[in-house]
Amino acid sequence: MTQIRPSALRLARLRLRFAARDFARDTRGIVAVESIILLPILIWGYVAMFSFFDMLRMKSINQKAAFTIADAYSRESALITETYVDSSFSLFKELTRTNNPTVRVSVLTYDETTDKYGVVWSKRRGSSSVTALNDNTVNTIRTQLPVVASGDQFIFMETWNDYVIPFKIGMDNFKMKAQVIMNPRITGQLKFDDGSGGTS
Template sequence: MQISALPQFRPIGSVQRRLKGFLRDERATVAIEGIIMIPMLFWGYVAMFTFFDAYRQTSVNVKAAYTISDMVSRETTPINPAYMNGAYALLELLTRSPEPTKLRVTVIRWDNVNQKYKMDCSKTKGNIGALTNTAVGGMASKLPVMVHNERLIFIETWSKYSPPFRVGLQEQDLYNAVFTRPRFAPQVIWNDS
């Protein structure tokens, strides 16, 4: 029977040399850096896309509210339910929101005798209630200064925004309020027929 030789233990210096050689080895560092950086770059790209989309949708909603406000302010004939349906369809077309939008058109006037704002009419489309005189009175600090019996068209729009990716933005209602004076007639009139 032959006894095999026991492996020789190498000194600690050999292990240290191999470890230093491993640390100095630069082969495949690009691949390792890529594995670390690609998820961060992808997340950054997705976040930029999501934030840009949120700003774009906010801008589109503001422009839609101004468009409807300008449209109503140019009316010289009474507005009726068919007109409101068309304005609502225009809002949905411009915002391209997958969720139902809301539209409220209110005509407000200043009563100088009683020193308060009053509502002439308030019509809505979507799941939102009409404004009341009490609600208009509560908004007095937000309304512009007007002369006696001057009319103001107050357009409000709501549209739901859902971010395409989860990067910190929550689903939210985008609300816009626009004030406009009637342009070609002293007031906007509502006709129920």
């Protein structure tokens, strides 16, 4: 009886098939490969979450500090002075510890006859290009102002600071802003002493 032997080519094909099957079933090194692929994504996700959390934390601190200072102004019954404005700015810097802070506090009123807002007085502190409000500039931001009865006065507190992203995750540094609107609590008006014996 003649024994049939497989050809060398057929044997090579069988060996290649078995080798491919064994390679497909072999799970050694899969964890290492997956780690190499996923680790950068996980690190980026962690850094991004940290950056977003820090941004929200800073926004909350900025808003609370602005509210605190506006509340202090609203409770004043005496005349506001330049020293008082300086002190409130120093307090804002201590509360927030932010970069390049700017504070603008204004007492505004509304005239129903002319349908325009007016500035009783406005002061700013800080190193940015923000200027004090006047009767012209205040009406360019009227969409940010509340609807009040004619003749009523209210405090308009604004704060800015430069927020620096802790990690570069595709976002640029930006200027963070907070606004607080509050009525004077003690008196219907909050007057400013200009230092010359007059008030506004």
